[in-house]
Every structure is written in C-alpha cells, then in structure tokens.
Amino acid sequence: MNWKKPRKISILFLICEGENQSMTITKNDALLVVDVQQSFCPGTNGSLAVEDGDGCVKSINAVMPLFDWVIASRDAHPDNHCSFVENGGQWPKHCVKGTDGWDFHPRLDLTSVCAQTFKGTSEHQDAYSAFRGTLPLTHILWALGVQRVFVVGIATDVCVAATAADAMEDGFEAIVIGDATCGVTKESTAASLKTMSKQGIKVINVADLF
Numbered sequence: 001m002n003w004k005k006p007r008k009i010s011i012l013f014l015i016c017e018g019e020n021q022s023m024t025i026t027k028n029d030a031l032l033v034v035d036v037q038q039s040f041c042p043g044t045n046g047s048l049a050v051e052d053g054d055g056c057v058k059s060i061n062a063v064m065p066l067f068d069w070v071i072a073s074r075d076a077h078p079d080n081h082c083s084f085v086e087n088g089g090q091w092p093k094h095c096v097k098g099t100d101g102w103d104f105h106p107r108l109d110l111t112s113v114c115a116q117t118f119k120g121t122s123e124h125q126d127a128y129s130a131f132r133g134t135l136p137l138t139h140i141l142w143a144l145g146v147q148r149v150f151v152v153g154i155a156t157d158v159c160v161a162a163t164a165a166d167a168m169e170d171g172f173e174a175i176v177i178g179d180a181t182c183g184v185t186k187e188s189t190a191a192s193l194k195t196m197s198k199q200g201i202k203v204i205n206v207a208d209l210f
C-alpha cells in the first residue's frame with residue numbers, strides 16, 4: 001500500500017477548495033455593462049453581431065442585482081459616424097442613435113441600472129471604452145467610493161477589453177466576468193481573456209460570485 005498518493009490528493013483538494021471561495025460584492029464595487037445592444041446581437045438581426053451576442057444576456061441579468069452601482073454603456077453614433085465603412089471606418093453601420101440597433105437587447109433586465117453613458121456620439125470621434133463616454137465615469141466612481149470595477153458585456157475583445165484596461169489605468173481593481181461577456185468569435189474571446197489576465201486584469205466566472 002502506498003500512503004503518499006492519497007495524502008497528495010487530499011492536499012490538492014484543500015487547495016482547490018480554497019480557490020473556489022465565492023467573492024463577496026460590497027458597496028465599493030461597481031458593475032459596468034458594456035454595449036448590450038441589438039446591433040451587436042445575432043438574435044436581434046444586428047448589423048455587427050458577434051458570434052453569441054445574445055448568450056451573455058442571461059448571465060448579465062443574474063449578476064446585476066448583486067451590485068449597488070450598475071452603469072450601462074451604449075454606442076450612440078450619428079448616422080454619418082466615422083467608424084462606418086461608408087465613411088472610411090472599419091465597421092458596418094451600427095448603433096445609430098434612435099434606431100433599434102442602438103436599443104438595449106430586449107431581454108436585458110434594466111432594473112438595477114442606475115446610470116447610462118453614451119460612446120462615439122459625435123461624427124468624428126469613436127470610443128471603445130465605457131470610460132470614454134458622455135459620463136465622467138472615473139470621477140463618479142471615485143465619488144461613490146468604488147475600488148473594484150467589474151466588467152461584462154459585448155464585445156469581449158473590443159469594448160470590454162478597452163473598458164477593463166481603462167479601469168486598471170485609472171487605479172481601480174479591474175475584474176472581467178468572462179462568461180458574462182461575448183466576443184467577436186469564440187477564439188478571439190478566449191485569446192482576449194488570456195491577454196487581459198496577463199495585463200493584470202482579473203478574469204472570473206459568474207459562479208465565482210455566488
């Protein structure tokens with residue numbers, strides 16, 4: 001009988017158990033819900049739909065009630081925006097203010113949302129990060145005493161990544177809830193989460209909050 005094997009296994013089990021302890025959300029935490037808009041979702045015939053855009057809505061709805069501060073960002077472009085292909089940009093026309101594409105995903109539960117910020121609102125200016133919208137987000141979060149910024153939404157590898165990077169740059173602890181985000185493709189989502197992790201952004205899953 002070899003006694004070493006079972007001993008090693010039980011130590012490993014204890015380590016894993018410790019890592020799985022759920023994270024407690026406090027008043028010093030804010031949730032940023034990035035661009036959960038119809039233009040980005042296949043289920044709403046989005047013109048710039050990411051692979052599984054509708055897939056993250058359920059997870060986002062599940063985590064929103066945990067937070068005192070939930071702020072939603074939206075792309076809100078004028079009809080002649082510089083990011084559109086027809087105007088020399090790289091994206092098909094999307095999220096034109098006032099259209100269905102600009103609206104939130106119909107299944108997104110907005111009950112917990114306390115403020116909205118709008119991005120890329122003028123013709124010659126584009127913005128990926130929720131920190132570059134119409135609200136002075138960093139100052140608002142400082143005033144609220146927020147220390148940790150959690151990020152969910154669309155697209156993982158574009159606006160979510162830019163938002164998390166800005167949160168970190170402005171001195172917040174940046175945490176991305178990976179399975180409450182959707183990226184352009186499954187591969188680019190996974191690669192982006194890996195890169196964020198290397199940059200010092202914490203990547204967790206919805207289950208870590210319960």
Ligand SMILES: [Zn+2]
Nearest residue numbers: 075083095120
């Ligand atoms: Zn845009």
